Amino acid sequence: MQVVQEKTYSSVQKAALIAGPLLFLLIYNLPFTLLNPAADKVIAVAVWMIVWWISEAVSISVTALLPITVFPLVGVMEIKDVASQYGSPTVFLFFGGFVMALALEKVNLHKRIALNIVRLTGSSPDRIIFGFMLATAFLSMWISNTATTVVMLPIALSVISLLMTDSARLSGAERNFALSLMLGIAYAANVGGVATIIGTPPNVVAVGFLHNEMGLQISFLQWMLVGIPFSLLMLGVVFLVVVKLVYPNGLAQLDKSQQVIESELAKLGTLQARERRVLIIFITVIALWVLRTSINRWMPFIELSDAGISLLAAMALFCIPFRLNKGSFILQWDDTTRLPWGILILFGGGLSLAGALSQTGVIQFIGDLVSANQALSMLAIVALLITIMLFMTELMSNVALTAIFVPVVAGIALGLDEQVLTMVIPVTMAASCAFMLPMATPPNAIVFSSGHIKVHQMVRAGVLLNIVSVLVLIVFANFVVPTVF
Numbered sequence: 001m002q003v004v005q006e007k008t009y010s011s012v013q014k015a016a017l018i019a020g021p022l023l024f025l026l027i028y029n030l031p032f033t034l035l036n037p038a039a040d041k042v043i044a045v046a047v048w049m050i051v052w053w054i055s056e057a058v059s060i061s062v063t064a065l066l067p068i069t070v071f072p073l074v075g076v077m078e079i080k081d082v083a084s085q086y087g088s089p090t091v092f093l094f095f096g097g098f099v100m101a102l103a104l105e106k107v108n109l110h111k112r113i114a115l116n117i118v119r120l121t122g123s124s125p126d127r128i129i130f131g132f133m134l135a136t137a138f139l140s141m142w143i144s145n146t147a148t149t150v151v152m153l154p155i156a157l158s159v160i161s162l163l164m165t166d167s168a169r170l171s172g173a174e175r176n177f178a179l180s181l182m183l184g185i186a187y188a189a190n191v192g193g194v195a196t197i198i199g200t201p202p203n204v205v206a207v208g209f210l211h212n213e214m215g216l217q218i219s220f221l222q223w224m225l226v227g228i229p230f231s232l233l234m235l236g237v238v239f240l241v242v243v244k245l246v247y248p249n250g251l252a253q254l255d256k257s258q259q260v261i262e263s264e265l266a267k268l269g270t271l272q273a274r275e276r277r278v279l280i281i282f283i284t285v286i287a288l289w290v291l292r293t294s295i296n297r298w299m300p301f302i303e304l305s306d307a308g309i310s311l312l313a314a315m316a317l318f319c320i321p322f323r324l325n326k327g328s329f330i331l332q333w334d335d336t337t338r339l340p341w342g343i344l345i346l347f348g349g350g351l352s353l354a355g356a357l358s359q360t361g362v363i364q365f366i367g368d369l370v371s372a373n374q375a376l377s378m379l380a381i382v383a384l385l386i387t388i389m390l391f392m393t394e395l396m397s398n399v400a401l402t403a404i405f406v407p408v409v410a411g412i413a414l415g416l417d418e419q420v421l422t423m424v425i426p427v428t429m430a431a432s433c434a435f436m437l438p439m440a441t442p443p444n445a446i447v448f449s450s451g452h453i454k455v456h457q458m459v460r461a462g463v464l465l466n467i468v469s470v471l472v473l474i475v476f477a478n479f480v481v482p483t484v485f
Contacts, residue, residue, distance in 0.1 A: 006432025015159055016055030024048040028074070039360035041074045046353060046362075046404075053400035060400050061342030064349020067356065076356055085355055086348030090208030094347065095175050096310025098339050100282065101143035103317045107275045109282075111151050112268050118155070119261045125177050125251040129243055132156055133184040137192030137235050141199045142282075144340070145189035146442040152185050153446060155264060160452070161257045174422030175452075177249040180242050182447040183461055187238045187435055189443035194432045195231040197223045197306070201343055202402040206428035208351050209406050213358040214420055218485075220289035220306045225250035225484045229430060230476060237468050238435075248462045274322055277330055281320075284312040343399070350403025357407050366408055378416060379474070382423055385409055386473045390430040390466055394440045398431040421485045426477040433469040436462030 027034075027044035034040045045066060052063040068086065074080040104110040114135040121131030132152060139148040160178045193200030197220055198208055207223070210216040245250075271279075288295070290308045296304055317331045357363050376384070393401055406424055413423040434440035436459050438448035447453060 012230070013055050013057045016051050017057040019055065019290045020048040021050040023051060025071075035361060035365055038076060039362050039365070041076050041351075042356040042360045044272070044360060045070050045074075045359065049353060051350070051403055053404070054396050056397070059342065060397050061345045061349075063400075064346040064403075067349055067352035071352070071356060076360070077352075082352050085352040086345065088208050088212060088351055089345045090204055090211060090351070091344050093199070093307040093310045094198055094204045095109055095339075095344060096307070096312075096314040097142070098144075098344075099314035099317055099331065099336070100285065100310075101147065102335050102339060103278045103378075104143055106283065106331065106335060107148060107272070107278050108268055109275050109278050110148070112265070112271070114139055114148075114151060114274070115155070115261055115265050115268075119258070119265070123254050123258050124256055125249050126243055128159060128254060128257050129177075129181050129184045130239055132181060133188035133235060133239060136185050136188040137195075137231060140189045140192030141195045141231075144369055145193050145200065145270055146446070148192070149185060149189045149443040149446045152180075152189075153450060156181050156185060157450060158260045158264075159254070159257045162254065162260060165213075173249045173251050176247040177251055178452040179457060180249060182450055182452045183242050183247075183458065186441070186443040186447040187242070188235060188464065190432050190434065190441055191231050191234040191238065194234075194429050195224060195227040196220065198310070199227070200432050201399040202428050202431040203227075204347055205350050205399060205402045206406050208347060208425055209354045209410070210420065210424060213354055213363075213407070214410060216421060219235075219293060220309075221291075221293065222484055224290070226425060226476065227429075229480065230472070233472060234433070234469065237472070238465060240271070241464050241468065242461050246464065247457075267271065274330060277320060277322070278317070281313055281316050288312075291317060346399055346403070350399070353403060354407045363407050363411035364414065366411030367413070368468065370412045370415040372415075378418060379478070381412065381416070382426065382477050383474050384413070385423065385427050385472065386430045386477070387470050389427045390470060390473075392435050393431045393434045394437050394466075398434065398441070402428060402431050419485070420480065422477055422481050424445065425481050425485075426473040429476070430469065430473055433466065433473075434462075435465040435469070 024044045024047060027047060028041060030040065034043060048070075049063050052058055052066075053060055068079065070081045071077045071082050117135035117138060118128070118131040121127045121134065132155075136152050139151070160181065173445055194203070197203050197218070203223065207218050210218060288304065289306060292304045292306065292309065296302070318329060318333070320330055322328045322330055370381075377462050389401065389405055392405075406428060409423050409427050410420050413420040432441075434444065438444050438453075438455060438458060443456065448455075448458065
């Protein structure tokens with residue numbers, strides 16, 4: 001009989017489980033008004049959600065159901081208005097992205113793409129590491145960074161095993177190679193997701209908030225014009241810091257690594273018909289996202305949206321037959337059991353909370369509060385917000401943190417009479433730049449489990465990368481974002 005090991009439920013989580021609703025009741029029943037009656041109710045729910053999100057006393061997706069449960073009960077919003085946030089176009093944009101990722105994984109196309117990228121980069125140790133990083137970053141633009149890391153890790157471990165027959169007698173150079181390869185994969189998965197709206201959940205939360213509450217629509221192409229340069233720049237920074245500066249290896253050519261890659265490709269065989277169909281849909285969707293505004297201008301009788309394109313892709317994957325006589329399709333509905341529905345609920349909860357904060361005047365209050373204090377310059381405020389987001393995301397879910405923090409940043413931008421996008425986009429990107437700790441992101445945790453990394457080794461490289469990330473994001477906030485938007 002298989003024994004299922006239960007997760008440890010800490011004393012902090014036990015305390016937070018009770019503290020969340022107690023703080024809600026305390027704020028809800030205050031004998032005085034903080035802002036206004038409606039805003040005070042929203043603040044009470046927000047505090048409850050923040051306590052549970054930070055502590056993970058319950059699943060962060062369960063916490064995201066509090067707005068649709070509590071807001072109608074206390075008279076903040078009608079349930080139909082709250083529910084509309086859970087069905088936001090932004091949520092369906094990510095749903096379609098999830099479905100596309102399922103198809104790539106089901107037919108092993110993601111692995112084929114990754115292996116071919118690594119094969120092209122060469123067999124010197126540094127090139128091998130860079131090849132893995134490039135492949136990981138590219139895949140993370142389109143599928144979960146967790147899934148990407150899970151795909152890349154065993155291939156990387158196979159390459160390492162060629163070099164090391166006895167793990168107890170590793171040379172310093174060999175240890176550095178293994179360490180750099182593991183860190184490179186994790187960090188590339190993190191920064192690769194920044195490149196597209198669907199690459200990582202914080203991007204979706206921010207874009208949804210900006211559209212719903214600020215009336216600011218960001219297209220897939222616009223985000224890529226900022227996200228891809230940032231991802232490429234950070235990919236280069238990660239390579240230089242990890243491979244050249246902190247953990248240089250100085251090893252000779254690893255010709256046998258090519259054998260591993262070729263062997264893995266041989267196992268996949270030739271490109272199959274099912275893979276070709278998925279590849280065609282994948283390329284078509286990317287082209288439609290990039291060319292959407294031009295297509296709408298050329299053909300005004302149709303109205304393409306990013307979410308609509310995403311759903312078209314999902315429908316195609318479920319409806320295009322693979323073997324018509326057997327009723328076999330590329331994806332079956334049963335495949336969606338692997339789709340992370342909880343993340344979609346999390347988006348809805350975050351958007352609902354942000355909408356309530358905006359409608360009841362909380363965001364405006366934050367803005368007025370900041371505008372009354374002229375002690376800090378605009379540059380200093382942006383740097384501070386980016387730093388807070390980046391280092392806090394080392395300790396809690398970056399999706400939950402984005403849902404909490406982005407409305408605050410928007411309020412600050414309004415109070416300073418600055419462009420909201422100039423502050424919100426860099427702060428959102430900072431949520432994906434967690435390099436210090438294994439628990440900060442799933443990719444960090446996955447590569448840490450390989451046994452080739454110790455916590456202090458990740459911290460040593462991560463601190464430098466966090467500092468560089470802050471500096472790069474400040475530059476983007478001042479020069480790149482205003483140029484694109």
